[in-house]
Amino acid sequence: MNAPSHPHLPRGLYLLCDDTVLPELSLVDKAARLVAGGARVVQLRMKRTPAREALAAARQVVALCRREGVLCLVNDRVDLALLADADGVHVGDEDVPPEDARALLGPGRWVGVTVRDVAGARAAQAAGADYVGLGPLFATTTKQVPAPVMGLEAFAAVVRESPLPVVGIGGVGLANIARVAAAGAHCAAVVSDALLAADITERVRLLMAAFEQGRSGA
Ligand SMILES: Cc1ncc(COP(=O)(O)OP(=O)(O)O)c(N)n1
Ligand SMILES: Cc1ncsc1CCOP(=O)(O)O
Numbered sequence: 001m002n003a004p005s006h007p008h009l010p011r012g013l014y015l016l017c018d019d020t021v022l023p024e025l026s027l028v029d030k031a032a033r034l035v036a037g038g039a040r041v042v043q044l045r046m047k048r049t050p051a052r053e054a055l056a057a058a059r060q061v062v063a064l065c066r067r068e069g070v071l072c073l074v075n076d077r078v079d080l081a082l083l084a085d086a087d088g089v090h091v092g093d094e095d096v097p098p099e100d101a102r103a104l105l106g107p108g109r110w111v112g113v114t115v116r117d118v119a120g121a122r123a124a125q126a127a128g129a130d131y132v133g134l135g136p137l138f139a140t141t142t143k144q145v146p147a148p149v150m151g152l153e154a155f156a157a158v159v160r161e162s163p164l165p166v167v168g169i170g171g172v173g174l175a176n177i178a179r180v181a182a183a184g185a186h187c188a189a190v191v192s193d194a195l196l197a198a199d200i201t202e203r204v205r206l207l208m209a210a211f212e213q214g215r216s217g218a
């Protein structure tokens with residue numbers, strides 16, 4: 001197994017630059033506003049963009065993130081991640097298996113895997129993943145998730161047993177991100193609370209500060 005050969009994801013806010021939310025803005029424009037707010041991890045989630053356009057967008061967003069020292073992961077598409085020289089990929093049940101993503105990406109890039117429980121996190125580690133995405137934490141309309149809302153208590157229980165850092169996702173926003181951090185999340189993943197804010201950049205700053213408050217118990 002190609003084990004990862006780099007430090008963990010930066011702890012804190014994990015933002016998704018998503019083509020299903022605020023589609024009137026280009027992906028690179030959305031990414032630029034997220035990065036301007038201090039994002040340290042951006043996932044490019046392209047569910048509606050045709051492959052050729054998605055590759056061009058990925059190359060633009062990776063270049064932006066690289067200039068700013070931000071990690072850029074691509075959702076689903078290992079081919080696009082490789083072609084755009086992204087820092088890694090996030091895969092779920094309907095995507096290539098994590099062990100294949102790891103084999104293609106090698107030890108130097110990040111592989112994230114969606115899981116629902118501790119057994120899934122253990123399997124993800126065995127497959128060579130760096131972190132797991134766990135949720136839906138709270139109700140969300142951004143994705144029709146084939147799993148019940150888990151809530152903070154069940155989330156914290158999986159975090160305690162997980163062999164990998166856990167990224168909480170689903171309905172996370174300014175109202176609850178501190179509690180997600182306090183529950184032990186390595187990162188909190190946010191889509192609509194950031195992208196649908198009146199001022200995306202300012203919202204990112206507020207989300208990051210709130211995560212830190214939750215983590216430090218302040
Ligand atoms: C950090 C993070 N966690 C979970 C997901 C969901 O991935 P997946 O289950 O593959 O669903 P889609 O995002 O592909 O619809 C994620 N993207 N990021
Ligand atoms: C991609 C994904 N996977 C589980 S929930 C979700 C969407 C989360 O979006 P939001 O942060 O707007 O609730």
Ligand SMILES: [Mg+2]
Nearest residue numbers: 076091092095
């Ligand atoms: Mg997926």
